[in-house]
Amino acid sequence: MARSGDIIAAVATPLGRGGIGIVRLSGDDLAPIVRAIIGRIPEVRRASKAAFLDSSGLPLDEGVVLYFRAPHSYTGEDVLELQGHGGPVVMRMVLSRCTELGARLADPGEFTRRAFENNRLDLAQAEAVADLIDASTEQAAKSALRSLRGQFSALIQEFESSLVDLRMLVEAGLDFPEEEIDGVDRSDLSGRLVRLQDAVGRVLSQSRRGSLLRTGIQVVLAGQPNVGKSSLLNQVAGEDVAIVTSVAGTTRDPIRESLNLEGVPLNIIDTAGLREASDEVEVLGIQRSWRAIDQADLVLFLVDATQGLTEADGAIIAKLPAGLRRIVVFNKIDLCSELPRIELALGDTRIYLSAKTGEGIELLRSALLQSAGWQSGDEDVFIARERHIGALELVERILVQARGQLRSPELLAEELRLAHKALGSIVGEFTPDDLLGEIFSRFCIGK
Numbered sequence: 001m002a003r004s005g006d007i008i009a010a011v012a013t014p015l016g017r018g019g020i021g022i023v024r025l026s027g028d029d030l031a032p033i034v035r036a037i038i039g040r041i042p043e044v045r046r047a048s049k050a051a052f053l054d055s056s057g058l059p060l061d062e063g064v065v066l067y068f069r070a071p072h073s074y075t076g077e078d079v080l081e082l083q084g085h086g087g088p089v090v091m092r093m094v095l096s097r098c099t100e101l102g103a104r105l106a107d108p109g110e111f112t113r114r115a116f117e118n119n120r121l122d123l124a125q126a127e128a129v130a131d132l133i134d135a136s137t138e139q140a141a142k143s144a145l146r147s148l149r150g151q152f153s154a155l156i157q158e159f160e161s162s163l164v165d166l167r168m169l170v171e172a173g174l175d176f177p178e179e180e181i182d183g184v185d186r187s188d189l190s191g192r193l194v195r196l197q198d199a200v201g202r203v204l205s206q207s208r209r210g211s212l213l214r215t216g217i218q219v220v221l222a223g224q225p226n227v228g229k230s231s232l233l234n235q236v237a238g239e240d241v242a243i244v245t246s247v248a249g250t251t252r253d254p255i256r257e258s259l260n261l262e263g264v265p266l267n268i269i270d271t272a273g274l275r276e277a278s279d280e281v282e283v284l285g286i287q288r289s290w291r292a293i294d295q296a297d298l299v300l301f302l303v304d305a306t307q308g309l310t311e312a313d314g315a316i317i318a319k320l321p322a323g324l325r326r327i328v329v330f331n332k333i334d335l336c337s338e339l340p341r342i343e344l345a346l347g348d349t350r351i352y353l354s355a356k357t358g359e360g361i362e363l364l365r366s367a368l369l370q371s372a373g374w375q376s377g378d379e380d381v382f383i384a385r386e387r388h389i390g391a392l393e394l395v396e397r398i399l400v401q402a403r404g405q406l407r408s409p410e411l412l413a414e415e416l417r418l419a420h421k422a423l424g425s426i427v428g429e430f431t432p433d434d435l436l437g438e439i440f441s442r443f444c445i446g447k
């Protein structure tokens with residue numbers, strides 16, 4: 001895509017009808033196209049009214065025009081925004097006029113990619129642009145905005161500059177091995193490594209929690225037929241999403257519902273009850289249940305509290321994928337003398353509740369958040385991607401290793417160089433082109 005500078009155009013507003021529709025252009029020199037479309041060069045950075053003209057000078061639409069000259073624009077290039085009437089046909093006509101004048105249709109995320117390439121944003125900020133647009137809860141939006149405004153990047157840069165200092169010390173020691181490095185001895189070096197490692201650890205844990213805001217958690221309701229999975233889905237969703245009957249084998253297709261738990265997006269899937277079935281439809285449903293379980297972050301395994309954990313339950317639990325987190329839910333406590341509670345038994349978290357009356361549901365909500373790694377009142381998290389978390393984990397590991405290498409400065413210097421490189425990759429300092437392509441291709445067109 002490295003055609004930076006040529007003129008790109010896109011409809012920046014969503015497809016469909018709306019009060020306003022915006023066609024946006026960016027390129028090295030937009031003056032000729034601006035003159036052709038609106039018949040004049042408007043004052044920069046100031047809204048003015050204009051007709052958008054076709055090739056014979058007749059208006060296609062009219063609206064507000066905004067013109068930004070490089071480098072003072074979102075992309076760092078000349079940018080023109082034509083804000084017209086938000087109808088799909090009008091927008092298409094204005095966009096065609098732009099392509100007729102030499103612009104080409106922008107690729108997804110290409111405006112933001114240009115902003116990144118022209119140093120208007122670093123890569124973590126550019127990613128936050130997409131995360132803000134895709135945010136599915138208020139908390140996700142707020143933490144994406146924090147990253148977009150550079151708070152995450154500022155911390156990464158702080159770590160980078162600490163690493164640069166450390167590298168200079170160690171590398172100076174390599175050049176003059178007989179001298180004490182700048183008056184700094186090894187224990188000080190070790191202290192610095194520890195402090196940096198602690199600080200990286202803190203940001204890593206904020207980022208891990210922040211990544212939950214982006215991806216949400218996939219929770220699957222599983223268990224034998226009739227234990228109340230669909231009832232529990234309806235109870236936590238607050239509406240009748242799934243059919244509930246006393247007939248065992250009611251649910252067939254998995255039913256998905258998105259919820260918001262303290263800002264963490266929760267995708268919960270109700271599945272067909274697990275048993276040896278002979279009915280063809282039910283068998284297919286049960287296969288889908290297992291597929292959903294295989295993709296889950298967490299399984300809520302329901303049992304009927306009036307029966308307790310039966311042999312059949314045990315057989316299903318034994319078939320759950322190893323390492324998959326689970327909570328065992330004892331449902332229907334309204335029918336027996338159990339009280340709503342949460343306890344740890346045989347290595348499992350057990351929750352006693354009633355999907356029918358709602359008793360104990362709060363316990364379930366907080367257990368879900370806790371097992372996903374969320375802490376209530378988490379305000380200072382950064383929306384983060386696997387890429388960022390992977391890089392921070394690598395830096396943390398390297399810093400731990402580095403402390404064991406204080407007596408071998410060559411190795412230490414190499415470790416610190418790798419840590420520096422990993423940090424740089426977060427903000428896009430050493431990011432290969434194909435990775436950039438992949439990141440920006442997931443953006444929407446016009447952003």
Ligand SMILES: Nc1nc2c(ncn2[C@@H]2O[C@H](COP(=O)(O)OP(=O)(O)OP(=O)(O)O)[C@@H](O)[C@H]2O)c(=O)[nH]1
Pocket residue numbers: 224225226227228229230231232243244245246247248249250251252271272273274331332333334335353354355356357
């Ligand atoms: N008293 C009581 N009844 C419940 C409770 N939860 C579910 N039930 C009843 O148990 C029966 C089965 O409930 P469902 O929610 O359909 O059970 P399921 O696990 O989805 O069943 P399948 O879809 O067949 O696998 C229904 O008659 C529900 O009303 C509960 O907490 N208390």
Ligand SMILES: [Mg+2]
Pocket residue numbers: 229230231242243250251270271272273
């Ligand atoms: Mg059901």
